[in-house]
Amino acid sequence: MAFHEVRFPANLSFGSVGGPERRTEVVQLSNGFEERNTPWSQSRRRYDAGVSLRSLDDIGALIAFFEARQGQLNGFRWKDWADYKSCTASATPAYADQLIGIGDGLRAEYQLVKSYASGSQAQSRDISKPVAGTVRIGLQGDELQEGVHFTVDVATGIVTFASPPAVDERVTAGFEFDVPVRFDTDGIQVSVASFQAGDVPQVPVVEVRL
Structure with missing residues:
Protein backbone atom coordinates (compact mmCIF):
# COMPACT_ATOMS: atom_id res chain seq x y z
CA MET A 1 0.00 0.00 0.00
CA LYS A 85 -0.51 17.13 20.53
CA SER A 86 2.26 15.82 22.76
CA CYS A 87 0.67 17.80 25.61
CA THR A 88 -2.85 18.40 26.87
CA ALA A 89 -5.40 19.78 24.42
CA SER A 90 -5.35 23.30 25.87
CA ALA A 91 -1.54 23.61 26.04
CA THR A 92 1.14 24.38 23.47
CA PRO A 93 3.70 21.63 22.73
CA ALA A 94 6.96 22.14 24.62
CA TYR A 95 10.32 20.44 24.21
CA ALA A 96 10.03 18.60 27.53
CA ASP A 97 6.55 17.09 26.98
CA GLN A 98 7.57 13.51 26.21
CA LEU A 99 10.59 11.39 27.10
CA ILE A 100 11.62 9.65 23.86
CA GLY A 101 14.85 8.07 24.99
CA ILE A 102 18.00 7.99 27.11
CA GLY A 103 21.34 8.63 25.46
CA ASP A 104 23.99 5.92 25.29
CA GLY A 105 26.72 7.84 23.47
CA LEU A 106 26.23 5.77 20.30
CA ARG A 107 22.64 6.02 19.08
CA ALA A 108 21.78 9.11 17.03
CA GLU A 109 18.22 8.19 15.95
CA TYR A 110 15.16 8.31 18.21
CA GLN A 111 11.51 7.60 17.43
CA LEU A 112 8.95 10.17 18.53
CA VAL A 113 6.55 8.65 21.04
CA LYS A 114 3.63 9.75 23.17
CA SER A 115 2.89 8.21 26.55
CA TYR A 116 -0.65 7.78 27.89
CA ALA A 117 -0.60 7.39 31.68
CA SER A 118 -3.28 6.75 34.27
CA GLY A 119 -2.28 5.94 37.82
CA SER A 120 0.68 3.57 37.78
CA GLN A 121 -0.05 2.30 34.27
CA ALA A 122 1.20 3.83 31.01
CA GLN A 123 1.01 2.95 27.33
CA SER A 124 3.53 4.23 24.80
CA ARG A 125 2.50 5.05 21.23
CA ASP A 126 4.93 5.55 18.36
CA ILE A 127 4.30 8.80 16.47
CA SER A 128 5.13 8.31 12.81
CA LYS A 129 3.48 11.37 11.29
CA PRO A 130 4.58 14.55 13.11
CA VAL A 131 3.50 17.86 11.62
CA ALA A 132 6.36 19.69 9.93
CA GLY A 133 7.60 22.73 11.84
CA THR A 134 6.04 21.73 15.17
CA VAL A 135 8.69 19.34 16.54
CA ARG A 136 10.72 20.64 19.46
CA ILE A 137 13.56 18.61 20.96
CA GLY A 138 15.26 18.88 24.34
CA LEU A 139 18.44 17.28 25.62
CA GLN A 140 19.06 17.07 29.35
CA GLY A 141 16.70 20.00 29.96
CA ASP A 142 17.99 22.31 27.21
CA GLU A 143 16.11 22.98 23.98
CA LEU A 144 17.94 22.24 20.73
CA GLN A 145 17.66 23.87 17.33
CA GLU A 146 16.26 21.97 14.37
CA GLY A 147 18.61 21.94 11.39
CA VAL A 148 21.59 22.55 13.65
CA HIS A 149 21.44 19.93 16.39
CA PHE A 150 18.88 17.56 14.88
CA THR A 151 16.64 16.80 11.90
CA VAL A 152 13.17 15.25 11.79
CA ASP A 153 11.76 12.90 9.18
CA VAL A 154 8.10 13.88 9.13
CA ALA A 155 7.24 10.73 7.15
CA THR A 156 8.52 8.39 9.88
CA GLY A 157 8.75 10.43 13.10
CA ILE A 158 12.46 9.64 13.50
CA VAL A 159 14.67 12.32 15.03
CA THR A 160 18.34 12.21 13.99
CA PHE A 161 20.94 14.06 16.07
CA ALA A 162 24.05 15.63 14.59
CA SER A 163 25.96 14.04 17.49
CA PRO A 164 24.67 11.08 19.54
CA PRO A 165 23.37 12.12 22.99
CA ALA A 166 25.82 11.27 25.75
CA VAL A 167 25.29 8.42 28.20
CA ASP A 168 22.25 8.93 30.47
CA GLU A 169 21.20 12.21 28.81
CA ARG A 170 17.41 12.56 28.68
CA VAL A 171 16.00 13.11 25.19
CA THR A 172 12.62 14.84 25.21
CA ALA A 173 10.23 16.11 22.57
CA GLY A 174 7.09 18.14 21.95
CA PHE A 175 5.10 18.11 18.73
CA GLU A 176 1.82 18.04 16.88
CA PHE A 177 1.00 14.94 14.87
Missing part, protein backbone atom coordinates in the same frame (compact mmCIF):
# COMPACT_ATOMS: atom_id res chain seq x y z
CA ALA A 2 1.23 3.46 -0.89
CA PHE A 3 0.93 6.38 1.49
CA HIS A 4 0.26 9.94 0.37
CA GLU A 5 1.81 12.55 2.63
CA VAL A 6 -1.26 14.76 2.46
CA ARG A 7 -3.71 15.59 5.21
CA PHE A 8 -7.45 15.13 4.90
CA PRO A 9 -8.92 18.67 5.00
CA ALA A 10 -8.81 19.64 8.68
CA ASN A 11 -12.03 21.65 8.42
CA LEU A 12 -13.81 18.46 7.32
CA SER A 13 -12.33 16.26 10.05
CA PHE A 14 -13.34 18.76 12.74
CA GLY A 15 -16.51 17.42 14.31
CA SER A 16 -15.95 13.86 13.12
CA VAL A 17 -16.72 10.95 15.43
CA GLY A 18 -14.07 8.41 16.38
CA GLY A 19 -11.18 7.40 18.57
CA PRO A 20 -9.07 4.43 19.68
CA GLU A 21 -10.27 0.85 19.72
CA ARG A 22 -8.65 -2.32 21.05
CA ARG A 23 -9.16 -6.00 20.41
CA THR A 24 -9.61 -8.07 23.56
CA GLU A 25 -10.30 -11.79 23.53
CA VAL A 26 -12.40 -12.79 26.54
CA VAL A 27 -12.77 -16.45 27.48
CA GLN A 28 -15.45 -17.36 30.01
CA LEU A 29 -14.24 -20.20 32.20
CA SER A 30 -16.52 -22.87 33.68
CA ASN A 31 -15.84 -21.59 37.21
CA GLY A 32 -17.19 -18.13 36.33
CA PHE A 33 -13.80 -16.43 36.03
CA GLU A 34 -12.44 -14.90 32.84
CA GLU A 35 -9.21 -14.97 30.88
CA ARG A 36 -8.50 -11.87 28.84
CA ASN A 37 -5.83 -11.48 26.19
CA THR A 38 -5.11 -9.18 23.30
CA PRO A 39 -3.21 -9.79 20.04
CA TRP A 40 -2.68 -6.02 19.67
CA SER A 41 0.12 -4.18 21.43
CA GLN A 42 -1.26 -0.84 20.22
CA SER A 43 -4.78 0.50 19.81
CA ARG A 44 -6.18 1.30 16.38
CA ARG A 45 -8.21 4.40 15.65
CA ARG A 46 -11.41 4.65 13.64
CA TYR A 47 -13.35 7.71 12.53
CA ASP A 48 -16.43 8.67 10.54
CA ALA A 49 -15.69 11.61 8.27
CA GLY A 50 -19.29 11.92 7.12
CA VAL A 51 -20.75 13.49 10.24
CA SER A 52 -18.63 16.63 9.86
CA LEU A 53 -19.90 17.51 6.37
CA ARG A 54 -21.90 20.73 6.45
CA SER A 55 -22.46 21.75 2.84
CA LEU A 56 -22.49 20.44 -0.71
CA ASP A 57 -19.07 22.05 -1.18
CA ASP A 58 -17.81 19.86 1.67
CA ILE A 59 -19.13 16.79 -0.15
CA GLY A 60 -17.36 17.91 -3.31
CA ALA A 61 -14.08 18.29 -1.42
CA LEU A 62 -14.56 14.85 0.16
CA ILE A 63 -15.22 13.16 -3.19
CA ALA A 64 -12.18 14.84 -4.76
CA PHE A 65 -9.98 13.67 -1.88
CA PHE A 66 -11.48 10.16 -2.04
CA GLU A 67 -10.86 9.88 -5.77
CA ALA A 68 -7.28 11.15 -5.45
CA ARG A 69 -6.59 8.43 -2.86
CA GLN A 70 -8.33 5.83 -5.08
CA GLY A 71 -10.61 4.72 -2.27
CA GLN A 72 -8.94 2.32 0.14
CA LEU A 73 -5.79 1.98 -1.97
CA ASN A 74 -3.66 4.82 -0.60
CA GLY A 75 -3.24 6.06 2.94
CA PHE A 76 -3.20 9.66 4.07
CA ARG A 77 -2.87 11.88 7.14
CA TRP A 78 -5.77 12.60 9.47
CA LYS A 79 -5.98 15.25 12.19
CA ASP A 80 -7.62 13.79 15.28
CA TRP A 81 -8.89 16.95 16.95
CA ALA A 82 -9.23 15.14 20.27
CA ASP A 83 -5.61 13.94 20.29
CA TYR A 84 -3.05 15.69 18.08
CA ASP A 178 -1.39 13.30 12.43
CA VAL A 179 -2.76 9.75 12.34
CA PRO A 180 -1.89 7.58 9.30
CA VAL A 181 -5.21 6.31 7.95
CA ARG A 182 -7.05 5.08 4.87
CA PHE A 183 -10.66 5.05 3.82
CA ASP A 184 -12.40 1.90 5.05
CA THR A 185 -14.74 1.76 2.06
CA ASP A 186 -14.44 1.79 -1.71
CA GLY A 187 -17.71 3.61 -2.21
CA ILE A 188 -19.36 6.83 -1.06
CA GLN A 189 -23.13 7.08 -1.52
CA VAL A 190 -24.58 10.56 -1.41
CA SER A 191 -28.13 11.76 -1.96
CA VAL A 192 -28.31 15.54 -2.27
CA ALA A 193 -31.95 15.57 -1.17
CA SER A 194 -31.21 13.43 1.87
CA PHE A 195 -28.13 15.48 2.74
CA GLN A 196 -30.11 18.73 2.63
CA ALA A 197 -32.66 17.06 4.91
CA GLY A 198 -29.91 16.36 7.46
CA ASP A 199 -28.95 12.77 6.53
CA VAL A 200 -25.16 12.64 6.08
CA PRO A 201 -23.28 9.80 4.36
CA GLN A 202 -21.11 7.39 6.34
CA VAL A 203 -17.44 7.73 5.43
CA PRO A 204 -15.42 5.30 7.59
CA VAL A 205 -11.71 5.94 8.08
CA VAL A 206 -9.33 3.54 9.83
CA GLU A 207 -5.76 3.83 11.11
CA VAL A 208 -3.07 1.88 9.25
CA ARG A 209 0.12 0.29 10.55
CA LEU A 210 3.25 1.56 8.85
Whole structure:
Protein backbone atom coordinates (compact mmCIF):
# COMPACT_ATOMS: atom_id res chain seq x y z
CA MET A 1 0.00 0.00 0.00
CA ALA A 2 1.23 3.46 -0.89
CA PHE A 3 0.93 6.38 1.49
CA HIS A 4 0.26 9.94 0.37
CA GLU A 5 1.81 12.55 2.63
CA VAL A 6 -1.26 14.76 2.46
CA ARG A 7 -3.71 15.59 5.21
CA PHE A 8 -7.45 15.13 4.90
CA PRO A 9 -8.92 18.67 5.00
CA ALA A 10 -8.81 19.64 8.68
CA ASN A 11 -12.03 21.65 8.42
CA LEU A 12 -13.81 18.46 7.32
CA SER A 13 -12.33 16.26 10.05
CA PHE A 14 -13.34 18.76 12.74
CA GLY A 15 -16.51 17.42 14.31
CA SER A 16 -15.95 13.86 13.12
CA VAL A 17 -16.72 10.95 15.43
CA GLY A 18 -14.07 8.41 16.38
CA GLY A 19 -11.18 7.40 18.57
CA PRO A 20 -9.07 4.43 19.68
CA GLU A 21 -10.27 0.85 19.72
CA ARG A 22 -8.65 -2.32 21.05
CA ARG A 23 -9.16 -6.00 20.41
CA THR A 24 -9.61 -8.07 23.56
CA GLU A 25 -10.30 -11.79 23.53
CA VAL A 26 -12.40 -12.79 26.54
CA VAL A 27 -12.77 -16.45 27.48
CA GLN A 28 -15.45 -17.36 30.01
CA LEU A 29 -14.24 -20.20 32.20
CA SER A 30 -16.52 -22.87 33.68
CA ASN A 31 -15.84 -21.59 37.21
CA GLY A 32 -17.19 -18.13 36.33
CA PHE A 33 -13.80 -16.43 36.03
CA GLU A 34 -12.44 -14.90 32.84
CA GLU A 35 -9.21 -14.97 30.88
CA ARG A 36 -8.50 -11.87 28.84
CA ASN A 37 -5.83 -11.48 26.19
CA THR A 38 -5.11 -9.18 23.30
CA PRO A 39 -3.21 -9.79 20.04
CA TRP A 40 -2.68 -6.02 19.67
CA SER A 41 0.12 -4.18 21.43
CA GLN A 42 -1.26 -0.84 20.22
CA SER A 43 -4.78 0.50 19.81
CA ARG A 44 -6.18 1.30 16.38
CA ARG A 45 -8.21 4.40 15.65
CA ARG A 46 -11.41 4.65 13.64
CA TYR A 47 -13.35 7.71 12.53
CA ASP A 48 -16.43 8.67 10.54
CA ALA A 49 -15.69 11.61 8.27
CA GLY A 50 -19.29 11.92 7.12
CA VAL A 51 -20.75 13.49 10.24
CA SER A 52 -18.63 16.63 9.86
CA LEU A 53 -19.90 17.51 6.37
CA ARG A 54 -21.90 20.73 6.45
CA SER A 55 -22.46 21.75 2.84
CA LEU A 56 -22.49 20.44 -0.71
CA ASP A 57 -19.07 22.05 -1.18
CA ASP A 58 -17.81 19.86 1.67
CA ILE A 59 -19.13 16.79 -0.15
CA GLY A 60 -17.36 17.91 -3.31
CA ALA A 61 -14.08 18.29 -1.42
CA LEU A 62 -14.56 14.85 0.16
CA ILE A 63 -15.22 13.16 -3.19
CA ALA A 64 -12.18 14.84 -4.76
CA PHE A 65 -9.98 13.67 -1.88
CA PHE A 66 -11.48 10.16 -2.04
CA GLU A 67 -10.86 9.88 -5.77
CA ALA A 68 -7.28 11.15 -5.45
CA ARG A 69 -6.59 8.43 -2.86
CA GLN A 70 -8.33 5.83 -5.08
CA GLY A 71 -10.61 4.72 -2.27
CA GLN A 72 -8.94 2.32 0.14
CA LEU A 73 -5.79 1.98 -1.97
CA ASN A 74 -3.66 4.82 -0.60
CA GLY A 75 -3.24 6.06 2.94
CA PHE A 76 -3.20 9.66 4.07
CA ARG A 77 -2.87 11.88 7.14
CA TRP A 78 -5.77 12.60 9.47
CA LYS A 79 -5.98 15.25 12.19
CA ASP A 80 -7.62 13.79 15.28
CA TRP A 81 -8.89 16.95 16.95
CA ALA A 82 -9.23 15.14 20.27
CA ASP A 83 -5.61 13.94 20.29
CA TYR A 84 -3.05 15.69 18.08
CA LYS A 85 -0.51 17.13 20.53
CA SER A 86 2.26 15.82 22.76
CA CYS A 87 0.67 17.80 25.61
CA THR A 88 -2.85 18.40 26.87
CA ALA A 89 -5.40 19.78 24.42
CA SER A 90 -5.35 23.30 25.87
CA ALA A 91 -1.54 23.61 26.04
CA THR A 92 1.14 24.38 23.47
CA PRO A 93 3.70 21.63 22.73
CA ALA A 94 6.96 22.14 24.62
CA TYR A 95 10.32 20.44 24.21
CA ALA A 96 10.03 18.60 27.53
CA ASP A 97 6.55 17.09 26.98
CA GLN A 98 7.57 13.51 26.21
CA LEU A 99 10.59 11.39 27.10
CA ILE A 100 11.62 9.65 23.86
CA GLY A 101 14.85 8.07 24.99
CA ILE A 102 18.00 7.99 27.11
CA GLY A 103 21.34 8.63 25.46
CA ASP A 104 23.99 5.92 25.29
CA GLY A 105 26.72 7.84 23.47
CA LEU A 106 26.23 5.77 20.30
CA ARG A 107 22.64 6.02 19.08
CA ALA A 108 21.78 9.11 17.03
CA GLU A 109 18.22 8.19 15.95
CA TYR A 110 15.16 8.31 18.21
CA GLN A 111 11.51 7.60 17.43
CA LEU A 112 8.95 10.17 18.53
CA VAL A 113 6.55 8.65 21.04
CA LYS A 114 3.63 9.75 23.17
CA SER A 115 2.89 8.21 26.55
CA TYR A 116 -0.65 7.78 27.89
CA ALA A 117 -0.60 7.39 31.68
CA SER A 118 -3.28 6.75 34.27
CA GLY A 119 -2.28 5.94 37.82
CA SER A 120 0.68 3.57 37.78
CA GLN A 121 -0.05 2.30 34.27
CA ALA A 122 1.20 3.83 31.01
CA GLN A 123 1.01 2.95 27.33
CA SER A 124 3.53 4.23 24.80
CA ARG A 125 2.50 5.05 21.23
CA ASP A 126 4.93 5.55 18.36
CA ILE A 127 4.30 8.80 16.47
CA SER A 128 5.13 8.31 12.81
CA LYS A 129 3.48 11.37 11.29
CA PRO A 130 4.58 14.55 13.11
CA VAL A 131 3.50 17.86 11.62
CA ALA A 132 6.36 19.69 9.93
CA GLY A 133 7.60 22.73 11.84
CA THR A 134 6.04 21.73 15.17
CA VAL A 135 8.69 19.34 16.54
CA ARG A 136 10.72 20.64 19.46
CA ILE A 137 13.56 18.61 20.96
CA GLY A 138 15.26 18.88 24.34
CA LEU A 139 18.44 17.28 25.62
CA GLN A 140 19.06 17.07 29.35
CA GLY A 141 16.70 20.00 29.96
CA ASP A 142 17.99 22.31 27.21
CA GLU A 143 16.11 22.98 23.98
CA LEU A 144 17.94 22.24 20.73
CA GLN A 145 17.66 23.87 17.33
CA GLU A 146 16.26 21.97 14.37
CA GLY A 147 18.61 21.94 11.39
CA VAL A 148 21.59 22.55 13.65
CA HIS A 149 21.44 19.93 16.39
CA PHE A 150 18.88 17.56 14.88
CA THR A 151 16.64 16.80 11.90
CA VAL A 152 13.17 15.25 11.79
CA ASP A 153 11.76 12.90 9.18
CA VAL A 154 8.10 13.88 9.13
CA ALA A 155 7.24 10.73 7.15
CA THR A 156 8.52 8.39 9.88
CA GLY A 157 8.75 10.43 13.10
CA ILE A 158 12.46 9.64 13.50
CA VAL A 159 14.67 12.32 15.03
CA THR A 160 18.34 12.21 13.99
CA PHE A 161 20.94 14.06 16.07
CA ALA A 162 24.05 15.63 14.59
CA SER A 163 25.96 14.04 17.49
CA PRO A 164 24.67 11.08 19.54
CA PRO A 165 23.37 12.12 22.99
CA ALA A 166 25.82 11.27 25.75
CA VAL A 167 25.29 8.42 28.20
CA ASP A 168 22.25 8.93 30.47
CA GLU A 169 21.20 12.21 28.81
CA ARG A 170 17.41 12.56 28.68
CA VAL A 171 16.00 13.11 25.19
CA THR A 172 12.62 14.84 25.21
CA ALA A 173 10.23 16.11 22.57
CA GLY A 174 7.09 18.14 21.95
CA PHE A 175 5.10 18.11 18.73
CA GLU A 176 1.82 18.04 16.88
CA PHE A 177 1.00 14.94 14.87
CA ASP A 178 -1.39 13.30 12.43
CA VAL A 179 -2.76 9.75 12.34
CA PRO A 180 -1.89 7.58 9.30
CA VAL A 181 -5.21 6.31 7.95
CA ARG A 182 -7.05 5.08 4.87
CA PHE A 183 -10.66 5.05 3.82
CA ASP A 184 -12.40 1.90 5.05
CA THR A 185 -14.74 1.76 2.06
CA ASP A 186 -14.44 1.79 -1.71
CA GLY A 187 -17.71 3.61 -2.21
CA ILE A 188 -19.36 6.83 -1.06
CA GLN A 189 -23.13 7.08 -1.52
CA VAL A 190 -24.58 10.56 -1.41
CA SER A 191 -28.13 11.76 -1.96
CA VAL A 192 -28.31 15.54 -2.27
CA ALA A 193 -31.95 15.57 -1.17
CA SER A 194 -31.21 13.43 1.87
CA PHE A 195 -28.13 15.48 2.74
CA GLN A 196 -30.11 18.73 2.63
CA ALA A 197 -32.66 17.06 4.91
CA GLY A 198 -29.91 16.36 7.46
CA ASP A 199 -28.95 12.77 6.53
CA VAL A 200 -25.16 12.64 6.08
CA PRO A 201 -23.28 9.80 4.36
CA GLN A 202 -21.11 7.39 6.34
CA VAL A 203 -17.44 7.73 5.43
CA PRO A 204 -15.42 5.30 7.59
CA VAL A 205 -11.71 5.94 8.08
CA VAL A 206 -9.33 3.54 9.83
CA GLU A 207 -5.76 3.83 11.11
CA VAL A 208 -3.07 1.88 9.25
CA ARG A 209 0.12 0.29 10.55
CA LEU A 210 3.25 1.56 8.85
